[in-house]
Amino acid sequence: MKIEGCVALVTGSNRGIGLGFVKVLLERGARKVYATARDPSSLPDVVALDPSRISGFALDIDDEAQRNSVAEQTDDTSLLINNAGISGSENEDERRFLRASSLENARQVMETDCFSPIEMCRLYLPDMIKRGEGGVINILSIGAIFCLPSHASYCAAKGAQAIMTMGLRADLDGTGVDIAGVYTGGVRTRMSARDTPMLLTPEEHAREVFDAFEAGERHIFAGAGAPEMRDTILADPGAFEQRQIERFRNPEKAWD
Numbered sequence: 001m002k003i004e005g006c007v008a009l010v011t012g013s014n015r016g017i018g019l020g021f022v023k024v025l026l027e028r029g030a031r032k033v034y035a036t037a038r039d040p041s042s043l044p045d046v047v048a049l050d051p052s053r054i055s056g057f058a059l060d061i062d063d064e065a066q067r068n069s070v071a072e073q074t075d076d077t078s079l080l081i082n083n084a085g086i087s088g089s090e091n092e093d094e095r096r097f098l099r100a101s102s103l104e105n106a107r108q109v110m111e112t113d114c115f116s117p118i119e120m121c122r123l124y125l126p127d128m129i130k131r132g133e134g135g136v137i138n139i140l141s142i143g144a145i146f147c148l149p150s151h152a153s154y155c156a157a158k159g160a161q162a163i164m165t166m167g168l169r170a171d172l173d174g175t176g177v178d179i180a181g182v183y184t185g186g187v188r189t190r191m192s193a194r195d196t197p198m199l200l201t202p203e204e205h206a207r208e209v210f211d212a213f214e215a216g217e218r219h220i221f222a223g224a225g226a227p228e229m230r231d232t233i234l235a236d237p238g239a240f241e242q243r244q245i246e247r248f249r250n251p252e253k254a255w256d
């Protein structure tokens with residue numbers, strides 16, 4: 001589908017990759033942009049980018065009532081961008097499975113990074129199917145295809161979202177509606193917290209994603225290092241996994 005003329009809804013559009021999508025949607029001629037954020041006080045600055053095309057909505061994607069209410073008010077959405085996400089607890093042990101005090105962090109990350117975006121798809125896709133056109137872009141992570149030991153729960157949730165995205169694609173077969181998963185690599189945001197020149201800006205990332213989506217790609221590897229990591233992982237998944245284990249080995253945390 002074409003970005004030009006679309007009516008797009010972006011989750012987590014107040015900063016980072018989501019704000020980059022909003023800016024590039026304007027640049028590429030989107031007709032309307034529904035900018036959503038869980039903190040409504042962050043929305044006026046986003047709407048001010050182009051008040052004639054942007055409308056702001058408070059939306060915590062984990063809140064079912066808010067999801068339903070926003071969906072009712074934005075039912076002409078033709079492009080849903082599920083961007084909002086979390087990396088999980090500040091405490092690395094809690095982001096692992098065996099060292100964690102409980103699976104509470106894993107369940108929260110699973111909710112926000114997997115079930116909530118899929119619930120969003122379930123709300124918006126039926127109208128798109130009725131119209132016979134539309135699209136969804138789910139922002140996953142390159143971490144959806146391997147386990148970064150320090151962010152094991154995040155990778156598990158993104159991996160599950162990647163498979164659910166494929167499941168939805170099968171459901172959408174023949175409907176004229178498209179869904180793509182984006183295996184994002186390095187993008188300079190608060191989440192990546194690494195100020196290296198290698199990382200893409202959110203706008204550069206959004207342009208890569210839209211170019212690939214318009215070209216018909218449905219497994220999109222965008223952002224610094226994403227295609228290279230995919231190729232390295234696929235060449236020898238076991239060796240790649242072992243390197244990650246060694247990279248995050250912490251002798252102070254030996255079990256004995």
Ligand SMILES: NC(=O)c1ccc[n+]([C@@H]2O[C@H](COP(=O)([O-])OP(=O)(O)OC[C@H]3O[C@@H](n4cnc5c(N)ncnc54)[C@H](OP(=O)(O)O)[C@@H]3O)[C@@H](O)[C@H]2O)c1
Pocket residue numbers: 011012013014015016017018037038039059060061062083084085086112139140141142184185186187188189190191192
């Ligand atoms: N940056 C990278 O290198 C990178 C790499 C791979 C994948 N990604 C993915 O890209 C997406 C955006 O991340 P980012 O790098 O832009 O991170 P970020 O700067 O931390 O932004 C995360 C966004 O998600 C929002 N959010 C979190 N939980 C939410 C909820 N329950 N409801 C609504 N919004 C919520 C945040 O809102 P608040 O401002 O209210 O917290 C914020 O707008 C995420 O899905 C992330 O996993 C990023």
